[in-house]
Amino acid sequence: MTTSSPQTGPARALGTVDAAAIGAGAMLGAGVFSVFAPAAQHAGAWLPVAILIAGLVAYCNAVSSARLAACHPESGGAYVYGRARLGDLWGYLAGWSFVVGKIASCAAVALTFATYVLPGWERPVAVAAVIVMTAVGHRGIRRSTFVVKTLLVVVLAVLAGIVVAMSMSGRLAAVAEIDGLGPWPGSFGVLGAAGMIFFAFTGYARVAALGGEVRRPETTIPRAIALSLGGVLLIYLVVGTGTLIVLGRERLIASTAPMIDVVRVAGLEWAVPLVAVGVAVACLGALVTLLTGITRTTAAMAADGHLPRVLDRRVGRHGVPAYAEAAIAAVVVVLVLFTDLTGAISFSAFGALVYYAITNASALRLGPEEPRPPLLVPLGGLVGCVVLACSLPLPVVGVGAVVLASGAALWWVRERLSARTRD
Template sequence: MASPSLQRRLGLTDAVFIGLGAMIGAGVFAVWGPAADAAGTGLLIGLAIAAVVAFGNATSSAQLAAAHPTSGGTYAYGRAELGPWWGFTAGWGFVIGKTASCAAMALTFAAYAAPPGWERPVALATVAALTIVNWFGVTRTAQAARVIVVGVLLTLAVGVTASISAPDAPGWLTAGTLGEGGVYGTLQSAGLLFFAFAGYARIATLGEEVRDPQRLIPRAIVLAFLIALAVYIAVAVAVLGALGPAGTAASTQPLADAAAASGWGWVDPVVRVGAAAASLGALLALIAGVSRTTFAMAREHDLPVALARVHPRWHVPHRAELAVAAAVLLLVAFVDLRGAIGFSSFGVLLYYLVANVAAFRQRGGARRYPVALQVIGGIGCLVLAATLPWQSVAAGVIVVAAGIAYRAVRLRRAA
């Protein structure tokens, strides 16, 4: 019996928008406060470090996706280049980390859009609605991503313009302020800001649904990364310029506060709507990406094989999508995820570490980028992981070990 496969329906623009929908999410509205708290104005250096590490990871993902145009992202690449255990470790890290991220995005959307007391019901309804969108085909996902990304970019343009119009915070950008966070604080801000760029993985996980993937996926990953980087630089400078490092660190909604400093009374609700839309875009792309990795792992029997079914009409991995949605709904209903962000980060960094090692091993015609980029990406993943709270690292190690134990038991029973 042939392995189930997906249909290639997405073009370059579709893939770029799905990646942007994942990258330009709720983080662009909220991440500046924690980053400024860690490094002050030095978050600009942290942003540069995060961008360098992310670019190494992005080019590794692009190089691997061109050679292996299939669903599953680094799970599939790790299996092909390094062996099944490497692939499983990457796939499991991605699934557990990004499932937590899905729940966080749903709760973030509800925090902006729901009346007080209704946050969890609205978050639950949102996950259910976006699962239905994904169910009716990946082209629906791409169309929704376009609408959301355009709306978010327009909102950010308004917010940045208003912030630039506000009076400058005195002395926020000097040589001294750039170093005020110290080495550890700057690296911690880089670790927080890194995940602004992690959405390009969603493009790679759709490798079986993109037309001409060897050519389009590398281009889509690099284009989405460069657009997102330009957006984050503009927002970082605008927020710090309006609020200063102390004001940014103290704010739970830095862009909204920076825009409000302009005196434009109508800006705050606009930014809030944009933040809600950004959360929707990120959640939509995350559900699609996690379900594709789950589908790929099930197809290789690393997860229950029943999840490797493709819907006969809509050509999506519908059982994998339902399983992911069920896990996200459970988290949204019962878990406070504020402490789970570091856990999610651990899983994603593990995923990209495997991607860099796999790309490092490629030779001949498969190589598209210098080896140095894979070295930078891999070392960067390890360094940024070391900046995470020890509780997050410990939880990540335990859950990854549980997944490895599950696979070992399954292989022993199958022998």
């Protein structure tokens, strides 16, 4: 007979620094090593402005997520919030956009890994990374707080080395000779770049989900969100702006591995393998976590009947949803083989922006007796997500709209079939 006790729940052992480290570790991954090149193509010298816009929208999303998590402590994120606050369809679309967006994220992370580790063999190496990390996730490997902190230290060390290389390149002094930010690239240029850079901020919601694991969550979580997002925003501004100055817009746009190019411009060829190893560690850590998270969400949606129930079929002594794992890995492999890094980043950003638009809309429905944020936060987050999503490259917006419509159609068909069964 099993008895419940206080020890059966999660221990509230994490402080503000721990929670902030987890949030920063969730954000600092493949994005910082890959997103600035495609973003610079749209924003040009206005890249720092695009980074600030993306950071502001991310902050609004994080606050809305934290307030909703306090009211809905169960796992599922906007899949739960949307169903509870807006209706079943919106919750379903949140889960749908999460799954398709994160699948694109997996492809982007795998391609980033391959680009830095073995250029010229990107697609086969990326496919191998997906297969191996799926197998690792199947074995039940999880990222503990210690592992998250270790990966964060590795990434920060690599980025610190890159900043040192920027200073040694002698190119930063040239910024004093620049007259302004150059020609205005247009609103869609800056906002489209901000939408892409949003890809590098996703992960901050990990802090909002720590309500049962932190001490004094009502104060710790808001502080951790501000610290993690503020710190990551500062890092992106320094690294993104420095990369733009050192390489210049044209070379940055053409670069497949910008951070390695920065090191080479500084004449530090010996440091190239160190940067590649650091990027590999960051990407593989992010990839296994992404694959595990998508698998769990897919299995949960299948259990609810929103996806084929076979995807929730468990195998092995650990009850792993192996069919969902295999399906997710297969789709990611197809994306790796038939899309490029920019396309994967853009589509991932589109899915994430739709997901957080539903999150902010759900936060707007919080009542006065609930911990609702100031009206400007969810409203700004909702408008920001919609605007950034619509400012992404037109083919991505078109494909994204078709994918969302397909998801809505599947939901409608399921509802009609369920109604007939009940009748």
